[in-house]
Amino acid sequence: MTSKTICIAQDGSANALALNKDNSQIVIAGRNVFKIFTLLDDRFEEVCNLRVGKNLNLNFSCNDVAWNHNDDHILATAATNGAVVLWNLNRPTRSKQEYVFMDHKRTVNKVSFHMTEPMWLISGSQDGTMKCFDLRVKEAIKTFYSNTESVRDVQFCPQQPHTFAAVSENGHVQQWDMRKPDRYFQHFTAHSGPIFACDWHPEATWLATASRDKTIKVWDLSGKPSCDYTIHTIASVGRIKWRPQKKYHIASCALVVDCSINVWDIRRPYIPFASFNEHKDVPTGVAWRGNPQSFLSTSRDCTLYHHVFDDAVRPASKANPQSVALDLRGDVTCACKVKYEPTITARLSNLMRRTPVTNDDAFCMASSVMHRFSLNVRQPLWFKIAAESYLLSGNLNEICDHNARVAISFGKESIGTTWQVLKIMHADPLDLLLKISPTAPKEDIANTSNTAQGGTKNPGMEQSNASKQSSHEHDVKSLQGENLAGATSGGDDETETETEAPENQNIGPSTNSTTVLPRRPLLSDIPSTSRGDFIFGETEYEPVSLEHPGENRQIVMRMEDDEWTKELQKEAFPLRHEIKDRSPPPEQFPNHPPELGEDATSVIVEDQPQLVVPHLSKPLAFDFTPMILKALDYHVALRDLQTTVSMLIVLGEKRKNLKIPIALQEHWILEYLDMLGKFKLWHVATQIIQLAWIPSISQLNQQSTLIHLCCATCTKPLQRSAWLCDHCHTSEHALCSVCNQVVRGIYVWCQGCAHGGHINHMREWFNGNRQCPAGCGHLCEYN
Known part of the structure; x- marks a missing residue:
């Protein structure tokens, strides 16, 4: 027996292989290859090429091959055209084809010989039937209907000669009794996807099944079916085979992606016990040579390998015992390697005892200590409360206020502030003014908002000018009263002012007539007119009647008079600089306003001059887009996709201004939906899908809605x-x-x-x- 790994290349890829009863010869079969080899110590030696003859039809295109357990010269193949072909190696002719059974209507997936009855051959086909052929009468003696789409594998039970198991593409396993072909005696669902292979344990009543759902399950069928072990792989499993003399070891090869052949210890379901990585493409068949130390395999890379277990790679020995994990609750789990130092007694006992060089039964053990740190125990509770309490549709201002209250009530002040800022950035100005002044009429607020946006009327300016006018009239009356009192009572020469009264007019109730001297007008003496506070002209001023201070009289002020300038500085305000008149002459300002152009803005105030400002530009709106993008990126960096996705939904059509790639938005929403699914918040996830604006997400509710019943x-x-x-x-x-x-x-x-x-x-x-x-x-x- 060879003790090293050897390889031989072929003209085509093989789909299956089988060993004879003494494990000295191997046959490989595929669509373009059908050969028999003898396994020597250091090489493969070709014995026979069965793909010969003039008529190379689809009978030579094989999905599976089986070697008779008693007769070395009998082979059987499952053809892609629905034929089951019987081969006799003792035929003297060049062609070894013995007989062709054409009972199946579709492709045959599997053929298998009975262990104790060498003339019984069973097959499983895509047509959903299984047929038992008797080689002595050259016909199918029994037909078993599985009532499924297709049967992928059939295997006789070693412990119960009249029982065989069949697996199908609907994930079901059926057990049949050869003596009762009318109906199976046991049926159960083993996988959520198609089952591609099955294999009975040689010692126990265990049936291993391999499926597209990336699992290998071991079922105990001694009584009621129970799944005792489950192995998790990285790809769909296409072939499985129990390891001889090792109760808990099973070999598997993937259907896609993975090119390795893995040997699993079913007690350690997540990491292989040993791996063989010689193939460059997906393996298609595995066969043990009757002992646990060597096996053969074929692959799509057109090679045939003989593997020695000593050359296996142990993935467990390369596993890192140090790791860090973060769960949804915010807890951090850290595993650290334990440095084990044997004691002196243990080292002396190891020196005195001879240890074996290799021990393939021992799984590589690594010891580590685990530490768990809790970051925020309230995070899952907050996630569920926010998901169920957030508003996602309706008025933007009300949504932001409600969501902010939800966040603040739970202690998330930063998230609440974010919602409030979002409201300020995109809120309706009318709603904001209503909240600021709830008693004001809505018509006034609307006019105010329109004027702020470039309208022609400003009620606020009217109120300001009116208040200024009333205060000015009050000051005039008070100053007039003070001057009148000073004139009647007398005073110093420096502070006394002269007044001039009309003829034959007395002032005050006194019986003695007192002559009032004329004086220059003060600033307080200027009456308020309907056309302004000052009227410029060339005529001299007229006397002011104290009895009728509101009488409309024209008063001309001469700015070149030094005493008037001093009086103005004294009574009004000091001049900071010389006032230079750059405005047009008064003749160019008519009493009635001119016609307004398209670009002119007019502010009209009652009892005040009309001011026309041409070409007044409207204020530009501030762009909050960069700030919103930074806020969304900040919450994504904190893994707070709940806030990010909720804000995107609330923004509605305004999210288009953000110009976030659709692929990135889809990634955020899908991850948030996955988190909702982990917390079983299906109703919230459905609401998110309904409000989604991306077609690939809004159509999620339309998937997997068709259920096929039987x-x-x-x-x-x-x-x-x-x-x-x-x-x-x-x-x-x-x-x-x-x-x-x-x-x-x-x-x-x-x-x-x-x-x-x-x-x-x-x-x-x-x-x-x-x-x-x-x-x-x-x-x-x-x-």
Whole structure:
């Protein structure tokens, strides 16, 4: 027996291989290759090429090959055209083809010989049937109908000669009795995807199944089917084979992606016990040579390998015992390697005891200590509260206020502030003014907002000018009263002012007539007119009547008079600099305003001159887009996708101004939906999908809505949505397992045992029971 890894190249890729009863010869079969080799110590030696002859038809295109367990000269192949071909190596002719069975209507996936009955050959096909051929009579003596789309593998049980197992593409496993071909005696769902291969354990009543769902499951079929072990792989599994003399070891090869052949210890389901990485493409077949130290394999890379277990790679020895993980609750878990130092007694005992060089039974063990740190124990609670309490549709101001209150009430002041800032950036100005002045009329607020945006009327300016005018009139009256009192009572020569009164007019109630001297007008003596405070002209001023201070008289002020300038500085305000008149002459300002152009803005105030300002530009709106982008990026960096996605939804059409790539927005939303799914917030996830603006997300609710049902009596697919089966004309598939009546409303059923009924009846049943109400013994899970 060879003790090293050897390889031989072929003309084409092989789909399967098989060993003879003494494990000295191997046959490989594929679409373009069909050869037999003898395994020597250091090489493969070709014995026979079965792909010869003039008529190389589809009978030579093989999906599987099997070698008779008793007769070395008998082979059987499963062809892609639906034929089962029997080969006799003792034929004297060049062609070794013995007989062709054309009983199947579609491609044959698997052929297998019986262990104790060498003349029995069973096959599984894409047409959903299994046929047992008797080589002595050259015909199919029994046909087994699985009522599924296709059968991918069939295997005889070593412990029960009359039992075989069949796996199909719908994830079901069936057990049949050769003596009762009418119906299987056991049936259960093993995987959520198609099952590609199965293999019976040589010692125990274990059946291993390999599926596209990236798992290998070991089922104990000694009684009720139970899954004892589950192995998780990185790709769909295409072939599996138990390792001889090793109860817990099984070899597997992937259907896609992975080019390695892995040997698993079913007690360690996440890391292979040993790996063989010689193939450059996906392996297609594995066969052990009757001992646990060597096996053979084929691949799509057109090679045939003989592997020695001593050359295996141990992935567990390369695993890093140090790791860090962060869960959704905010906790950090850290694993650190433990440095083990053996004691002196242990080292002396190891020196005195001879240890084996290799021990392939020992799994590489690594010891590590785990530390857990809690960052924020309230994070999951806050996530659920925010997801269920946030408003995502409606008025923007109300949404931001509500979401801010939710965040602040839970202690998330920063998130609450973010919502408030978002409201200020994109809120409606009318709503803001209503909140600032709730008693003001809405018409005035609307006019104010329109004027602020470039309108022609400003009520605020009217109010300001009116207040200024009233205060000015009050000052004039007070100053007039003070001057009158000073004139009648007399005073110093420096501070006394002269007044001039009209003839034959007395001032005050005194009986003695007093002559009032004329004086220069003060600033307070200037009356308020309807056209302004000052009227410029060339005429002299007229006397002012103290009895009628409001009389409309024209007063001309001469600015060149030094005494008037001094009086103005004294009574009004000091001049800071010389006033230079750059305005047009007064003749160019008519009493009535000119016609306004398109670019002119007029501010009209009652009892005030009309001011016309041409070409007044409107104020530019501030762009808040960079600030919003920074806020979204900040929350994404904190892994707070809840706030990011919620703000994007609330912004509505305004999110288009952000110019965030659609692919990035889709990534954020999908990750947020995944987080909602982990917390089982399905109703919130549905709301997010309904409000989504990306087609690929809004269509998520339309996926996986079609359910294919089959009749519970005849197990044939239902052709239409009806209470009666078109095949057996019964309604047992729609009966409630609790009340045994036809369900004509919402129907709920278990995916494991296919029993169900009215949703209310099932809910009441599972409140106090775990087993199926139909009495099948299945432990159903209702949630």
